[in-house]
């Protein structure tokens with residue numbers, strides 16, 4: 001079967017690899033009907049060292065279960081399911097506490113011997129705890145883009161909003177206008193924020209942010225951006241800040257635009273070891289939290305809003321490609337020609 005393999009920065013190839021099969025009794029094999037390229041895939045696309053074997057890519061998918069191991073009971077062959085970006089057993093203490101990304105058996109698709117989802121099919125470990133059976137059919141094309149965002153970006157934007165303590169009637173700011181930031185806008189509105197400031201500078205993304213509920217736009221960076229957010233919030237800063245980038249500058253801005261006593265929810269994968277602005281965070285009593293979003297735990301809450309059309313996070317997809325179009329999809333997202341690319345293998 002065919003799958004996406006990255007060999008070096010800027011070098012993404014579609015290759016023939018062995019078909020997936022059941023290895024452990026808790027596995028399922030998933031035939032991928034929809035996958036996508038993630039903003040986090042752009043980090044290795046920008047900087048990966050050349051590798052002979054390459055890196056299997058993709059961690060977001062909807063697909064049809066083809067086969068299950070003898071211990072799998074929650075999903076069956078033929079089921080249409082959404083696959084979160086991390087697999088988890090669904091039974092350990094952390095899974096019970098809703099933090100599936102800290103599962104004692106956690107793993108991330110595309111890593112450590114588990115193939116990625118930008119492929120015709122893949123093996124899914126801990127299928128019972130990982131996969132979520134969807135109550136729609138495979139041919140329900142209109143809903144698929146939004147359902148696919150439950151794999152990662154909608155759950156991740158929601159996590160940022162939850163950690164940032166978005167509260168009805170208060171001000172939220174979203175740092176980053178990529179797919180996660182845009183889903184963060186949806187999440188902030190959904191949780192009742194009265195003012196939602198999107199921080200970004202790409203016209204197409206800003207327009208979508210406004211459609212999703214952003215009330216203000218800040219296109220400056222650094223000190224000017226901080227100043228501008230203070231002006232927009234009566235001089236105080238935002239109660240809740242969603243950090244959806246992961247660069248030192250964006251983390252610094254996120255902490256500096258938080259109102260004293262406010263909170264920053266981080267979901268941008270940090271590209272530096274150290275977190276900036278320790279002192280402003282301390283003196284302003286700003287709570288800084290977040291991490292890999294436990295998207296599996298959020299599907300129950302977010303799914304009804306998608307099915308009812310109350311939220312349409314699938315609008316972040318502005319391009320669809322087949323597997324052959326995946327390398328160009330990476331290029332298009334890297335040069336900001338596309339917000340997010342959907343893949344139909």
Ligand SMILES: [Zn+2]
Pocket residue numbers: 088089090091092093094095096100102103104105
């Ligand atoms: Zn677990």
